[in-house]
Amino acid sequence: MGDKHLSSQFDLELSGISTRVLEMGGLVESQVELAVSALTSFDGDIASRVLVAEERVNQMEVEIDHDLSAIIALRQPTARDLRLLIAISKTIGNLERVGDEAARIARTVHRLINSGVFSRLRLPVSDISFEAELATASLRKALDAFARLDTVQALEVIKQDNQIDQEFDGLMRKLITYMMEDPRTISASIDLVFVAKAIERVGDHAKNLAEQIIYIVKGTDIRHNPMDTVESVALKD
């Protein structure tokens, strides 16, 4: 503060961190897409690529967190900057959990392939694709809102989460019907239940990301608030 040199150094470090957060975000987004395509194409090699990427994501979380702590300790940031740094720390925690969900899906694909179930049954995997498209679109939008600190777009992400939840509920009903019609499919269907749940959680993480963006920009913690409060905070000047 007052020291131009220190201040611009801080801005430089911050923009470096933001770039890496977006890189990490792009990586987990493609992990989810790959994991779902591994499922719909019964492709174990693609699933393996997701699991390799998980290690890179975990490593990025630890590295960015370490750099955040170093910046806070070194630069004694203002209250506003501090809010940003802590929110970024929570954001990368969220992104790491998205990577976890993708890895869960990939491990399920391996298990389904190993059990030979894909050759015996016609699993309703295409329905899961649609839920996954909604969730990855939300995630992409949240990352885009983070890049531009855009609270209007963040608000859209929060509102869309409901749609993903409804898609998940519909999938549950379908899977239950499927199991009841042919109880031999129960074991494999339970795996799909968890895949659908993992994708629903990706939507939750995108929503959490959006809440952090509103906190960064507006300084108000809107988690656990009713939608009209969230809306008025996100849209206020």
Add this chain to the structure above:
Amino acid sequence: MGDKHLSSQFDLELSGISTRVLEMGGLVESQVELAVSALTSFDGDIASRVLVAEERVNQMEVEIDHDLSAIIALRQPTARDLRLLIAISKTIGNLERVGDEAARIARTVHRLINSGVFSRLRLPVSDISFEAELATASLRKALDAFARLDTVQALEVIKQDNQIDQEFDGLMRKLITYMMEDPRTISASIDLVFVAKAIERVGDHAKNLAEQIIYIVKGTDIRHNPMDTVESVALKD
């Protein structure tokens, strides 16, 4: 630093925060226990109490996070203290997620009661009790380790997570058998699948808490590391 007055004021604030984190931890622990007892005793009133407590937990998360940011901005803490404050922020995020899992279980109990399924079927709810005992014991131990900054105990929590995962896998096998024997139980059993999953996640959150404790005390981020590395960090002088 150097300033006795400021420093002891900081210690006072820090100990106040720690007390509230433990209070929040006690609350979510009892939420999980209540939610499971609502399930095993088919008691909708108990489930409702869990949902009331969830609002209090959410509120505590927001309040403690707010105070943490204020302390960091005001006290310009040393690197070590900063590590502690950021780790506490992650810890309460973890505890809030435990509260979420308890609320998920409570909502499932309501749904099962409303569907009248408890009077039609003998659901295998007692098996879930045992998994829940393991998970709440881990959570309690993690909170105790937090209170005493005890890395040996934190290490035990991390090691025990495996046992909860195995219990969960066993439960899945039982539930699948149960559904295959009587396909009319599928819908209710899927609810129990999610309850078992929620409890398994409580174990994961206890493990995350334990990892934060090791980070606070030893300054090494051991997330995503193999067990022998975790062990040597937790036990080093």
